[in-house]
Amino acid sequence: MWKFANPIRHRIEETKWPTAEEAARSLLYTPVKIGRLEARSRTWVPAMVPWRATEDGFVTQQNLDWYGRFAQGRPAVLVVEATGVRDIPSGPLLRIGDDRFIPGLKKLVEVVKEASGGETLLFIQIIDFLSVKRRPERAKYFQRFLQIREQHRRAVAEITGEADWSDEHKLRNFLLNASDEVVSAVLDEREREALDFGYRERVTDMHLQHIRELPRELPPIFAAAAERAREAGFDGVELHYAHAYTMAGFLSAQNNRADGYGGSRENRIRLPLEVYRAVRERVGTDYVVGLRFLADEVIAGGSRVEDARYYAVEFARAGFDFLSLSKGGKFEDAQQPKVGQAVYPYTGQSGYECMPTVLSDEAGPFGRSVPLVASIKRAVNDARFTTPVVATGGISTFAQAEEILRLAQADIVGMARQALADPDWFIKVKIGRGNEVRRCTYTNYCEALDQAHRPVTCKLWDRVNLDEPGIATVDDGRRRLEPPAWG
Numbered sequence: 460m461w462k463f464a465n466p467i468r469h470r471i472e473e474t475k476w477p478t479a480e481e482a483a484r485s486l487l488y489t490p491v492k493i494g495r496l497e498a499r500s501r502t503w504v505p506a507m508v509p510w511r512a513t514e515d516g517f518v519t520q521q522n523l524d525w526y527g528r529f530a531q532g533r534p535a536v537l538v539v540e541a542t543g544v545r546d547i548p549s550g551p552l553l554r555i556g557d558d559r560f561i562p563g564l565k566k567l568v569e570v571v572k573e574a575s576g577g578e579t580l581l582f583i584q585i586i587d588f589l590s591v592k593r594r595p596e597r598a599k600y601f602q603r604f605l606q607i608r609e610q611h612r613r614a615v616a617e618i619t620g621e622a623d624w625s626d627e628h629k630l631r632n633f634l635l636n637a638s639d640e641v642v643s644a645v646l647d648e649r650e651r652e653a654l655d656f657g658y659r660e661r662v663t664d665m666h667l668q669h670i671r672e673l674p675r676e677l678p679p680i681f682a683a684a685a686e687r688a689r690e691a692g693f694d695g696v697e698l699h700y701a702h703a704y705t706m707a708g709f710l711s712a713q714n715n716r717a718d719g720y721g722g723s724r725e726n727r728i729r730l731p732l733e734v735y736r737a738v739r740e741r742v743g744t745d746y747v748v749g750l751r752f753l754a755d756e757v758i759a760g761g762s763r764v765e766d767a768r769y770y771a772v773e774f775a776r777a778g779f780d781f782l783s784l785s786k787g788g789k790f791e792d793a794q795q796p797k798v799g800q801a802v803y804p805y806t807g808q809s810g811y812e813c814m815p816t817v818l819s820d821e822a823g824p825f826g827r828s829v830p831l832v833a834s835i836k837r838a839v840n841d842a843r844f845t846t847p848v849v850a851t852g853g854i855s856t857f858a859q860a861e862e863i864l865r866l867a868q869a870d871i872v873g874m875a876r877q878a879l880a881d882p883d884w885f886i887k888v889k890i891g892r893g894n895e896v897r898r899c900t901y902t903n904y905c906e907a908l909d910q911a912h913r914p915v916t917c918k919l920w921d922r923v924n925l926d927e928p929g930i931a932t933v934d935d936g937r938r939r940l941e942p943p944a945w946g
């Protein structure tokens with residue numbers, strides 16, 4: 460994980476919680492319109508992948524328990540984890556790329572509606588991602604993966620002074636045993652990256668037909684996924700245009716595609732808008748369609764808040780029902796993975812900005828993205844749109860949430876890790892028992908589990924009451940999968 464050079468350890472300060480009467484009078488607990496729906500309050504649990512689906516993407520009992528447990532806390536909106544829109548294997552991540560996934564998702568909706576007494580709106584985040592391979596063993600890379608080109612032969616001939624490298628086997632062996640310096644001189648930048656980090660596709664790989672075809676392929680795929688979400692009973696869909704994934708790749712200032720879908724901001728937003736229109740056409744105007752995108756990519760040459768402001772206005776103009784903001788979470792600055800592991804987009808500085816910890820700079824982790832979100836909301840409102848804007852990132856107290864709303868920096872307040880630490884936050888605060896909230900310590904034990912593709916839990920509760928009868932556990936009973944019941 461990326462760290463500041465001289466980090467300051469921020470404390471989780473005591474906070475004043477409202478009485479039930481104060482909560483009832485607060486902005487946080489006032490309703491807000493989201494499309495044709497009304498959320499009962501301005502509380503929101505953003506998408507979090509818990510690594511609980513089956514290997515082929517179906518909803519499991521553990522998924523049902525996980526979302527049911529969040530629903531017991533009665534947030535106004537709960538967003539189901541990034542769920543793949545294609546019908547391709549993607550490990551234990553939920554999928555919605557075929558009708559066979561609908562029954563499981565339907566069950567998930569039922570569980571949440573029941574557990575929240577119908578109080579929680581349930582959206583599902585739908586995602587497309589490109590291929591990311593694990594970092595290869597050096598021998599495998601040179602003996603099997605590297606596609607030998609004439610340029611490699613020429614470069615090696617130049618370095619060694621030996622003219623004939625037509626024997627591919629000999630060339631591969633030479634590279635396998637060559638120094639780092641020689642390897643760098645022979646491979647191009649992408650080949651070097653594939654060796655050091657694992658091969659990773661980009662939306663700008665125009666030499667690949669399936670990448671060239673993305674603008675034609677993706678709108679119907681997203682539209683079909685959204686239609687399935689509607690059929691399963693979700694209250695809405697959130698198009699995942701954030702972090703390290705395909706649609707964020709189109710929005711990125713690094714996207715220089717020359718086919719009308721890259722370069723200028725207008726071109727970069729073209730496909731995200733075409734996907735939206737295809738989705739809207741399929742699900743109708745009475746269904747909630749929102750999105751998540753980045754207030755700042757936090758990478759060199761990436762999109763900044765000026766881009767995000769432009770995008771936000773265009774997304775609002777197009778008719779999106781909510782705009783949920785995140786920050787960073789990119790592959791470009793991620794740390795080198797170990798051999799056999801895949802690069803994880805939350806290990807660089809952009810990853811830090813996505814899920815900031817208490818080891819921070821002076822600004823600290825709490826509400827770190829709020830100034831950016833506020834400027835984005837202002838741009839949307841100045842353009843005379845009232846599309847609700849969701850702020851997330853290091854928000855954990857009522858005072859913080861209320862201040863954000865009072866200053867009109869956002870319309871809705873998201874809490875991911877705080878909700879994981881204590882899914883009952885929303886109800887506890889509402890009834891004046893905020894002092895019983897289990898406060899997130901923002902040290903990212905949960906994120907480390909996500910990185911290792913292990914079932915996500917929170918260190919504040921996963922070893923509590925392990926002998927409770929009937930609970931689900933992992934790691935030979937050493938971690939419970941759901942927080943204990945409150946009271």
Ligand SMILES: Cc1cc2nc3c(=O)[nH]c(=O)nc-3n(C[C@H](O)[C@H](O)[C@H](O)COP(=O)(O)O)c2cc1C
Nearest residue numbers: 505506507508540541813814852853874875876909
């Ligand atoms: C375990 C874990 C999984 C996450 N999965 C997703 C995801 O599927 N989609 C997404 O947009 N963000 C995901 N996030 C990011 C969160 O939604 C949120 O933006 C981030 O944690 C910062 O908010 P917080 O400070 O309230 O935790 C994930 C975060 C965590 C900790």
Ligand code: SF4
Nearest residue numbers: 899900903905917918
């Ligand atoms: S594991 Fe740590 S960072 Fe994650 S939710 Fe729990 S307390 Fe917060």
